[in-house]
Amino acid sequence: MEEKQLQALANEMAKNLKNPQDLNQFVSVRASRLVKEIPLQHSGRDSALFAF
Numbered sequence: 001m002e003e004k005q006l007q008a009l010a011n012e013m014a015k016n017l018k019n020p021q022d023l024n025q026f027v028s029v030r031a032s033r034l035v036k037e038i039p040l041q042h043s044g045r046d047s048a049l050f051a052f
Contacts, residue, residue: 013026
């Protein structure tokens with residue numbers, strides 16, 4: 001996306017944010033959805049990050 005498109009998208013999403021609690025809820029929901037969408041890659045290098 002170009003900078004102009006990203007700014008328009010951010011402006012549209014910000015219309016419903018009235019206070020800091022709204023922003024926190026928005027960020028929390030988006031972050032949890034993003035984490036669910038990121039596939040965990042099973043390579044030797046990645047799995048080493050989770051070895052305890």
